[in-house]
Amino acid sequence: MKKKIGFFVGSLRKNSYSKKVAQRLATLFPKEYEPVFVDIGQLELYNQDFDDEERPPVAWKIFREFVAPFYGIVFVTPEYNRSVPAVLKNALDVGSRPYGKSVWDGKPGLVFSVSPGAISGFGANHHLRQSLVFLNVPTLQQPEAYIGNVTKLIDEDGELLSTTVAYLKTIIAAYITFLENNRSE
Numbered sequence: 009m010k011k012k013i014g015f016f017v018g019s020l021r022k023n024s025y026s027k028k029v030a031q032r033l034a035t036l037f038p039k040e041y042e043p044v045f046v047d048i049g050q051l052e053l054y055n056q057d058f059d060d061e062e063r064p065p066v067a068w069k070i071f072r073e074f075v076a077p078f079y080g081i082v083f084v085t086p087e088y089n090r091s092v093p094a095v096l097k098n099a100l101d102v103g104s105r106p107y108g109k110s111v112w113d114g115k116p117g118l119v120f121s122v123s124p125g126a127i128s129g130f131g132a133n134h135h136l137r138q139s140l141v142f143l144n145v146p147t148l149q150q151p152e153a154y155i156g157n158v159t160k161l162i163d164e165d166g167e168l169l170s171t172t173v174a175y176l177k178t179i180i181a182a183y184i185t186f187l188e189n190n191r192s193e
């Protein structure tokens with residue numbers, strides 16, 4: 009059976025650059041892995057009352073059950089106001105509860121930030137890492153994965169330039185090694 013890698017994209021935008029990078033990244037995984045994109049846009053905003061009263065929304069239940077068996081997790085995100093877009097933070101929060109039943113625990117992760125700006129989503133990248141430390145998600149440290157000035161890295165057919173794809177390959181290669189060395193089971 010293939011090893012499932014959950015992909016979480018921090019943008020719901022139809023023509024999202026982050027989604028474009030994530031989709032290309034997914035094609036570069038070796039064939040024993042199966043990238044799976046997770047829809048995080050349908051999750052109700054986290055409210056602890058629903059868990060405390062044991063009436064979590066159906067979408068939360070489905071999300072938690074879907075994510076729990078993933079072998080690895082990949083986050084590709086833009087930066088909103090120097091931090092993580094709310095939709096992605098919400099998904100992290102929903103997956104982290106009820107207390108003691110986090111679906112993230114121990115899954116090796118990759119954090120990728122993407123921006124049309126020169127700072128490459130650095131703030132989002134590191135705020136996301138901060139939450140992942142608490143959630144016990146070991147993340148690839150080096151090479152760090154940033155794409156800045158993304159609009160200049162796309163050709164007239166809307167494809168990422170070959171130099172960018174080569175960069176994505178180095179990140180994937182490092183992540184696979186990290187993933188296989190850092191699984192907790």
Ligand code: FNR
Pocket residue numbers: 019020021023024025026027085086087088089090091122123124125127128129
């Ligand atoms: C942005 N953008 C942005 N860019 C950046 O580099 N740093 C930032 O702090 C912000 N802040 C920000 C806030 C909000 C609310 C929006 C809507 C946008 C611009 C952002 O990088 C740009 O819109 C990207 O195209 C969003 O990523 P996707 O949707 O293309 O993946």
